[in-house]
Amino acid sequence: MADRAIVTGGAGFIGSHLVDALLAAGGEVTVIDDLSSGKAERVNPEARLLELDIVDRRQLEAAIEEIAPRAIYHLAAQSSVVVSVENPLRDCEVNVMGTLNVVDIASPLGVPVVFTSTGGALYGDEAPRPTAEDRIPAPLSPYGASKWAGEAYVNTWSLSSGVPHAVCRLGNVYGPRQSPHGEAGVVAIFSHHLHVGKTPKLYGHGKPTRDYVYVGDVVRALLAASGRSGTFNIATGVAADVLTVWQGLGQAAGVQIEPQLADLRPGELQDSCLDPSLAARELGWRAEVGLDDGLRRTYEALVQEFAPQT
Numbered sequence: 001m002a003d004r005a006i007v008t009g010g011a012g013f014i015g016s017h018l019v020d021a022l023l024a025a026g027g028e029v030t031v032i033d034d035l036s037s038g039k040a041e042r043v044n045p046e047a048r049l050l051e052l053d054i055v056d057r058r059q060l061e062a063a064i065e066e067i068a069p070r071a072i073y074h075l076a077a078q079s080s081v082v083v084s085v086e087n088p089l090r091d092c093e094v095n096v097m098g099t100l101n102v103v104d105i106a107s108p109l110g111v112p113v114v115f116t117s118t119g120g121a122l123y124g125d126e127a128p129r130p131t132a133e134d135r136i137p138a139p140l141s142p143y144g145a146s147k148w149a150g151e152a153y154v155n156t157w158s159l160s161s162g163v164p165h166a167v168c169r170l171g172n173v174y175g176p177r178q179s180p181h182g183e184a185g186v187v188a189i190f191s192h193h194l195h196v197g198k199t200p201k202l203y204g205h206g207k208p209t210r211d212y213v214y215v216g217d218v219v220r221a222l223l224a225a226s227g228r229s230g231t232f233n234i235a236t237g238v239a240a241d242v243l244t245v246w247q248g249l250g251q252a253a254g255v256q257i258e259p260q261l262a263d264l265r266p267g268e269l270q271d272s273c274l275d276p277s278l279a280a281r282e283l284g285w286r287a288e289v290g291l292d293d294g295l296r297r298t299y300e301a302l303v304q305e306f307a308p309q310t
C-alpha cells in the first residue's frame with residue numbers, strides 16, 4: 001500500500017472510509033475536496049484537507065506536485081444522477097474535465113490513479129445480468145455518460161503513459177455515513193423513515209433490483225486496484241430488490257411499517273447486477289459482507305448519525 005496518498009472526494013461517503021483505511025495502514029493522506037456534497041467533519045483529523053475544485057487545473061496541479069503522492073484515489077465527482085439531469089454541463093465539467101485533469105497531472109509524475117466509475121448507471125436495462133465489463137455501456141443519464149467519458153480518459157492516459165491507472169465500476173454502495181442522494185441512497189432514506197416511523201414509497205412496487213455492495217468491501221477493492229490497470233466491476237454479483245432492502249432494514253430496526261407501492265419513475269433503471277469475477281481473478285478481491293449483515297451495521301451507524309437532528 002502506498003505510504004503517501006491523495007484521496008479526491010475524501011470528504012464524501014466512500015472517500016472518508018478510504019481515508020480511514022489508508023491512515024490505519026500507516027499512510028499519510030491528503031484529501032482534495034471542494035465540499036460541494038462532502039463534509040469537512042467526515043474527514044479523519046489525521047488527514048490533511050485541501051479545499052479545492054478539481055476542475056481548477058492550476059490549483060490542482062500545484063497541490064499534486066507539492067504533495068508528490070505515491071498513489072491517487074480519484075473519487076471526487078458530481079455523484080447525483082438527479083443533479084446530472086438538472087445540470088449536465090456542471091456534471092460534465094467535474095466528472096470529465098476534473099478526471100482528465102487528475103490523470104493528465106498524475107501520468108507524467110508516474111503516479112497511478114484509481115478512478116471510481118459506476119456499474120449501476122452504465123450498462124442500461126438491456127444488458128444481460130450479472131453484467132460483465134465487456135458489455136458496451138448504454139447509460140440512461142448524463143451522470144452515466146460523464147463517468148463513461150471519464151473512464152475513456154483514464155484508460156487512454158494509462159495506455160499512452162504506461163502508468164497503471166485502474167477503473168473501478170462500483171455497484172450500489174451502502175454503509176455508515178452515506179448520504180440519501182447517492183446511488184444506494186435508498187438505504188439511508190429507508191433508515192431515516194424507520195427511525196422516525198414514516199411510511200416509505202417503494203417505486204416500481206418494490207421490485208427493481210440493484211447490486212448492493214458494502215462500503216468496507218469497496219474500500220478493500222480500491223486499495224487492491226492501486227497500481228493495476230484495467231476496468232473492474234466492484235460488486236457482489238447478487239441482485240436484491242427494494243422490498244428486500246426495506247424488510248432487511250426493518251429487521252435491523254425492529255420496526256415493521258407497511259410501505260406504499262408506486263410506479264417506477266421515468267428514466268429509472270428496472271434492474272442492475274454486476275459480474276465481479278474479473279476483480280476476483282485479477283485483484284484477488286471479493287465482497288465479504290452479506291446484505292443482512294451490512295444493512296444491520298448501516299442502520300445502527302446511521303441512527304447514531306441521525307440522533308442530533310431527530
Ligand SMILES: NC(=O)c1ccc[n+]([C@@H]2O[C@H](COP(=O)([O-])OP(=O)(O)OC[C@H]3O[C@@H](n4cnc5c(N)ncnc54)[C@H](O)[C@@H]3O)[C@@H](O)[C@H]2O)c1
Pocket residue numbers: 008009010011012013014015032033034035036037038039052053054055074075076077078079094098116117118119120169170171172173174179182183184
Ligand atoms: N455511492 C455509490 O453507490 C456509488 C456508486 C458508483 C460510483 N460511485 C462513485 O464513487 C465516488 C464516491 O461516491 P460517494 O457516494 O462517496 O459520493 P459523495 O458525493 O459522498 O462524494 C463525492 C465527493 O466529491 C466532492 N466533490 C464533488 N465535486 C468536486 C469538485 N469539483 N472538486 C473537488 N471535490 C468535489 C464532494 O464534495 C464529495 O465529498 C464518486 O465518484 C461516485 O460517482 C458511487
